[in-house]
Amino acid sequence: MxxxxxxxxxxxxxxxxxxxxxxxxxxxxxxxxxxxxxxxxxxxxxKTVDISAAASGRGVVVATPKTKVTLTKGIRKSARSVAGLTRAGYRADLRKAALARVAAVLASQKPVKAAPKKAGKGIRATKA
Incomplete structure (x- = not known):
């Protein structure tokens, strides 16, 4: 069909x-x-490109109808791999969307840093 x-x-x-x-x-x-x-x-x-989070919680899974690869080397290397896949004649029109999806998935896997605690206001001694 x-x-x-x-x-x-x-x-x-x-x-x-x-x-x-x-x-x-x-x-x-x-x-x-x-x-x-x-x-x-x-x-x-x-021809589809599916990008989702890896089951291990680290990295992204890039799947096409024929292949399925897990990328865990970081955002730059993962983005370069996905850009190369889409530029090589395989849905080049989806390159920006695929890169945005990779960045969003990897950003969601970063641990949240705790905000630094502010120094509390101490009680001042006043002269009487």
């Missing part, structure tokens, strides 16, 4: 569709921006 026909069948009714406040989102795998549109659809398109 062609991608256009698949999109016409699933665009208004599918199990991944989330409708809120007049806006439609999609929670399907392979949809980088979670928008309900043909360009980002992981169901209608044959």
């Amino acid at each position: 062609s991608a256009d026909l698949t999109w016409l069948l699933i665009k208004n009714n599918n199990s991944f569709l989330v409708k809120r406040s007049g806006v439609q989102f999609s929670s399907e795998a392979g949809n980088l921006l979670n928008k309900n549109s043909f360009k980002y659809s992981g169901i209608a398109n044959k």
